Amino acid sequence: MTIAPPDARAADDAALDDHRRDYESLAERLDRRGLRADDVVDAVRRFEVAVPSWALGTGGTRFGRFPGPGEPRTLDEKLEDAAVVHRLTGATPRVSLHLPWDDPRDPDALKAHAAQLGLGFDAVNSNTFQDQQGQRLSYKLGSFSHPDAAVRRQAVDHNLHVVEVGRALGAEAITIWLADGSNYPGQMSLRRSFDRVLDCLREVYAALPAGWRLFTEHKPYEPAFYATVVQDWGSSLLLAQSLGDRAQCLVDLGHHLPNTNIEMVVARLLGAGKLGGFHFNDSKYGDDDLTAGSIKPYALFLVFHELVLAERDRLPSFRPAYMIDQSHNLKDPVEDLLQTVDQLQLACAKAWLVDHDALAAHQESGDVLMAERTLKDAFETDARPLVAEARRRAGAALDPVRAFRTSGYRATKSAERVGGIVEARGL
Numbered sequence: 001m002t003i004a005p006p007d008a009r010a011a012d013d014a015a016l017d018d019h020r021r022d023y024e025s026l027a028e029r030l031d032r033r034g035l036r037a038d039d040v041v042d043a044v045r046r047f048e049v050a051v052p053s054w055a056l057g058t059g060g061t062r063f064g065r066f067p068g069p070g071e072p073r074t075l076d077e078k079l080e081d082a083a084v085v086h087r088l089t090g091a092t093p094r095v096s097l098h099l100p101w102d103d104p105r106d107p108d109a110l111k112a113h114a115a116q117l118g119l120g121f122d123a124v125n126s127n128t129f130q131d132q133q134g135q136r137l138s139y140k141l142g143s144f145s146h147p148d149a150a151v152r153r154q155a156v157d158h159n160l161h162v163v164e165v166g167r168a169l170g171a172e173a174i175t176i177w178l179a180d181g182s183n184y185p186g187q188m189s190l191r192r193s194f195d196r197v198l199d200c201l202r203e204v205y206a207a208l209p210a211g212w213r214l215f216t217e218h219k220p221y222e223p224a225f226y227a228t229v230v231q232d233w234g235s236s237l238l239l240a241q242s243l244g245d246r247a248q249c250l251v252d253l254g255h256h257l258p259n260t261n262i263e264m265v266v267a268r269l270l271g272a273g274k275l276g277g278f279h280f281n282d283s284k285y286g287d288d289d290l291t292a293g294s295i296k297p298y299a300l301f302l303v304f305h306e307l308v309l310a311e312r313d314r315l316p317s318f319r320p321a322y323m324i325d326q327s328h329n330l331k332d333p334v335e336d337l338l339q340t341v342d343q344l345q346l347a348c349a350k351a352w353l354v355d356h357d358a359l360a361a362h363q364e365s366g367d368v369l370m371a372e373r374t375l376k377d378a379f380e381t382d383a384r385p386l387v388a389e390a391r392r393r394a395g396a397a398l399d400p401v402r403a404f405r406t407s408g409y410r411a412t413k414s415a416e417r418v419g420g421i422v423e424a425r426g427l
Helices: 010-032 037-046 075-089 107-116 149-169 190-206 233-243 262-271 297-312 333-352 356-365 368-379 384-393 400-407 409-416
Strands: 094-096 173-177 213-217 247-252 275-280 321-324
Touching: 010 037, 010 384, 037 333, 037 384, 075 094, 075 107, 075 333, 075 400, 107 149, 149 173, 149 190, 173 190, 173 275, 190 213, 190 233, 213 233, 213 275, 233 247, 233 262, 247 262, 262 275, 262 297, 297 333, 297 368, 321 333, 333 368, 333 384, 333 400, 356 368, 400 409
Parallel strands: 173 213, 213 247, 247 275, 275 321
Antiparallel strands: none
């Protein structure tokens, strides 16, 4: 037995009048600032972000995993939950698969099932940072950078398989994050390891279907703690520039050292024409994979400010692929995704509230205080009525989390998803 996604409208009936008053009041205040509320609403409605298949179940850490009731046991059930997220937010029409965690037995059947749920597929993700059951050779000492050519061949073949699955599903990109690195000085050649990665990437890049892109993803540490081969945006940029026009860099917000100026990284990659997309999350120390906006909402706003500037400037290479990448250890996975999408929509709305003409004038005149204040005026505006209105016009929920809880969806799935084995999940 399955149930339809929660009725987004029913949960909003009681709050609709309050919302209309809030929206009209904010629209009037924005009008006095020379801003049109409807323009911001339209911008929020344009924003879309993919849901990762692995985030629909309970995540874990190296210390343990604590699954909750009603979590999906199969890839089909993950798509059912993903459809709920899209129904309630109006912003997540695609799912990003991670292989082999969610390697479909029948890609054509999965694509048809997704279409019935109103979903498509975004970038596919390869995995050579774990040894899988039945795998012939180990990635303990790396994959693309491994000193053994046979291991490198195995890793390349896996990525080629991921591309083929993605092609069958209608995806148009592959994201490659490598855990390759070393824990001790002398363990690997710092130059040869990078050259080997580039050679392997060239083979995958050459096999891309027409219209596809390849995203390289950097991370400073973990699981390697002395030297990671693709450790920063500069390494990622070198790889993308060496590969060709269809190779770009993907920025995971958690893949940076504490206090890294990520909006500066975004600006540099935009200037080089090599910003491919994002993995959205939040962190306090490292790759924490927390709810986006939960720790550093102003930093998230500043990232979106750079993205809005790129859209306003109509940069020719600006075609970002947005995806959530989080591990839901404590919160209900669906609720956490709903909360994250809400925070992303909110950051997007606030970035469109910036008075760009005034900001540029203050920057050119050297008025430091007023330039900063212009950004703060946008960030400190309560833009929630704009986001709620964007969802209302899309037929989604004013308050997705409230609508989800009111629907009883989790309780129904908890009774329905009893027994069986969880076929695939992330960490």
